[in-house]
Amino acid sequence: MDAIPPRTLPTSARIGADLKAQIAAGLYPPGAALPSTRALAAELGVSRTTVTAAYDQLVAEGYLETRPGARTRVAAGILPSAAPAAAGPNPAPRLSTFGRRLLAEPAPPVAPASAIDFRYGDLSGDDFPILAWRRALNVVLLRRPARLGYGDPRGLPALRAALQAYLWRARGLRCGLDQIVVVNGSQQGIDLCARLLVDPGDRVVMEDPGYGAARKVFAAAGAAIVPVPVDAEGLQTGRLPEIGPARLAYVTPSHQFPLGGVLPAARRQALLAWAEACGATILEDDYDGEYRFDARPVEALRSLDRAGRVVYAGTVSKTLSPQLRLGYLVVPEALSAAFAEAKRLADRQAPGLEQAALAVLLTEGGYERHLRQARRRNAGRRAALLAALADHFGGRVRVEGAAAGLHLVAWFEGVPAAAEAGIAAAARAAGIGVYPVGPLYHDPLARPDRAGLLLGFAGNEPETIRTGIRRLAAALDDGPPIGT
Numbered sequence: 322m323d324a325i326p327p328r329t330l331p332t333s334a335r336i337g338a339d340l341k342a343q344i345a346a347g348l349y350p351p352g353a354a355l356p357s358t359r360a361l362a363a364e365l366g367v368s369r370t371t372v373t374a375a376y377d378q379l380v381a382e383g384y385l386e387t388r389p390g391a392r393t394r395v396a397a398g399i400l401p402s403a404a405p406a407a408a409g410p411n412p413a414p415r416l417s418t419f420g421r422r423l424l425a426e427p428a429p430p431v432a433p434a435s436a437i438d439f440r441y442g443d444l445s446g447d448d449f450p451i452l453a454w455r456r457a458l459n460v461v462l463l464r465r466p467a468r469l470g471y472g473d474p475r476g477l478p479a480l481r482a483a484l485q486a487y488l489w490r491a492r493g494l495r496c497g498l499d500q501i502v503v504v505n506g507s508q509q510g511i512d513l514c515a516r517l518l519v520d521p522g523d524r525v526v527m528e529d530p531g532y533g534a535a536r537k538v539f540a541a542a543g544a545a546i547v548p549v550p551v552d553a554e555g556l557q558t559g560r561l562p563e564i565g566p567a568r569l570a571y572v573t574p575s576h577q578f579p580l581g582g583v584l585p586a587a588r589r590q591a592l593l594a595w596a597e598a599c600g601a602t603i604l605e606d607d608y609d610g611e612y613r614f615d616a617r618p619v620e621a622l623r624s625l626d627r628a629g630r631v632v633y634a635g636t637v638s639k640t641l642s643p644q645l646r647l648g649y650l651v652v653p654e655a656l657s658a659a660f661a662e663a664k665r666l667a668d669r670q671a672p673g674l675e676q677a678a679l680a681v682l683l684t685e686g687g688y689e690r691h692l693r694q695a696r697r698r699n700a701g702r703r704a705a706l707l708a709a710l711a712d713h714f715g716g717r718v719r720v721e722g723a724a725a726g727l728h729l730v731a732w733f734e735g736v737p738a739a740a741e742a743g744i745a746a747a748a749r750a751a752g753i754g755v756y757p758v759g760p761l762y763h764d765p766l767a768r769p770d771r772a773g774l775l776l777g778f779a780g781n782e783p784e785t786i787r788t789g790i791r792r793l794a795a796a797l798d799d800g801p802p803i804g805t
Contacts, residue, residue: 332367336375344384347401354392355385422541429533429760437789438754441579441728442643443780448698449642450682450691457681461674474665475657476503476649477676483683484649491689492610493620494633499657502664503671507608507636507648511535513663514569514604514632515542517656523568528556530761530768532578532606535571544568548763553721555582558591566599574622575610579730579761579775581722589622596630603631609639611692613725614700629653637679639727639779640692645675699727705783706776709790727779730758736772744772744797751796753789 330338343349355361358376362369376393379385386396416424475481481501488494504510511534519525521543527536529548540546547567549560555577572592574584584592596603605622613619623633636648652660664670682688703723710718710731723729733744741757748755758773759765778786 333371333374333378336361336365336367336372337378340375340379341384344395344399345402349395350401351395351397351399353395355394357392418543419541422543423537425540426533426537429756436749436752436754437785437792438780439774439776439778439789440754440756440780441775441777442638443777444639444642444727445698445780445782447782448695448779450687450694453682453687453691454641454678457678457685457687458674460681461677464677472670472673473661474670475499475501475661476671477673477680480676480680480683483680487683487688488621488635488651491618492607492635493624494651495624496651497654499661500651500654502650502652502657502660503676504648504650504664505646505668505671506638506643507606507634508534508538509667510634510648510650511538511571511604511606513650513660513667514602514634515539515544517659517663518569518602518604518632519544520568524566526561526564526567526570526601527763528572528577529763530579530758531571531763532573532608533761535606536763539569539571546763548767550767551577551580551582553580553582554588555584556588556592558584558588558595561591561595567601569602569604570596571604571606572622573606573608575607575619576612576726577722578606578608579722579728579758581724581726581729583619583725584622589625592622593625593628593630597628601630604634605631606634608634608636609726610635611640612696612699612727614696614703615724623651629655632656640688640695641679645679647671647675647679699779701783702778702781702786703729705786706778706790709787713790713794728775728777731774731776732769733772733774738768738770738772741772741774744774747796748793751792753793753796755793 340349340355349355355376356364358369358372362372365372376385380387380393383396384399385393387393478498480503481498484501485496485498488496502510504513515538519539519542523544524547525539525544526547526549527539528551530551531548536546547564549564550557555574556572570592572584574589576583592603595601603622607621610618610621621633623631630653632653633651634648635651637645638648641647650660679688682691706729707720707723710720714731717734719732719734721730721732733740738759741759745755745757756775758775759768761775762768781789
């Protein structure tokens with residue numbers, strides 16, 4: 322036999338790999354008899370038990386067949402691998418239309434791990450309630466069930482009951498248990514909405530600027546994106562009548578992403594009336610609605626919905642950790658069964674241990690105690706960022722969207738939008754991660770002609786924030802004029 326593979330695998334695995342290679346090369350065609358285990362063991366200088374183990378593995382994988390009293394043979398239907406084409410490597414497997422749409426937009430850049438990173442969505446590791454979470458996990462683990470199996474794809478009943486109570490008292494939202502679907506982060510919730518509510522060619526209204534990952538999900542589903550401008554109060558709902566009907570509208574009414582406006586009551590009513598008139602569904606992404614620093618959080622748009630037009634998406638990614646991948650949808654009762662089945666097909670259910678631990682935190686009050694602490698800490702970080710921007714940039718920078726949430730937008734007065742990429746590159750060279758606002762606009766012509774940066778502050782401590790902004794200012798002052 323040919324030389325067996327390098328000695329990085331157990332002996333039986335190397336023998337099996339060598340036999341598979343010879344079958345693929347056609348040396349052993351379908352039906353061909355292999356050497357007896359005794360003969361091959363003697364040839365290779367190994368024990369017969371080792372060869373028997375290799376044969377048994379290939380039988381289990383379907384490469385070999387055995388019959389009592391007969392030699393082991395290559396299974397029928399196993400074909401040799403085709404020789405590589407002389408012209409070059411084989412083409413990559415063909416992507417679906419969905420796959421090609423996914424790659425139509427480049428992924429956002431990521432700052433080096435060593436940088437002071439102002440990426441939105443990151444949280445400080447020091448904020449995670451380790452003791453409370455560990456206690457919740459211990460409580461859950463001590464309740465070890467007698468049987469481990471798949472649960473309701475909507476999520477653990479205990480967590481849905483805890484969320485039902487929390488959403489009522491914290492967001493003014495009332496719903497039934499079967500209307501809550503626990504998902505792997507709000508991003509999966511957006512994806513489920515795209516799959517269930519949007520057909521190729523359907524019109525989807527989106528805020529402009531808006532959340533790029535949501536836009537990409539709907540575009541990959543084949544939707545026709547209809548951008549609607551936002552102002553200091555969020556979506557300009559007065560534009561909806563001229564836009565006409567759509568299948569779905571994706572909105573962030575509690576804290577518009579990225580500019581920070583809060584949709585006022587009159588606009589909320591106008592949005593709901595438009596959706597009811599044209600039969601549209603509204604996807605309300607309440608991604609960081611728990612964070613308001615000068616007033617209590619505003620109630621959810623879903624709390625005003627009387628016609629069953631709103632799907633509400635919430636998450637603990639901005640309150641506990643994005644690594645937990647726990648979010649939830651509140652869907653109209655008529656859509657509950659469809660969302661449950663879609664979740665079942667996507668991944669059966671969200672991780673049960675984390676669901677159970679979150680249920681303990683919610684029911685015993687630990688979640689809201691942590692949230693109060695997180696608000697105080699992030700208020701300090703926000704204050705540090707605002708002060709640093711004022712100290713190092715003064716009137717050159719105008720801040721927008723700082724009243725709520727975990728990020729703000731810094732506009733550079735008198736600096737053209739085309740300079741954003743240069744600002745970000747100069748910052749990265751100085752070890753600072755900052756992110757231009759430009760890619761968040763669907764229509765480039767709709768954005769102001771000035772450079773803007775999206776600055777998240779929840780992942781850094783105040784001193785780090787001050788250092789980062791000082792270095793950013795120095796990098797921009799020392800380099801070529803940022804207005805060129």
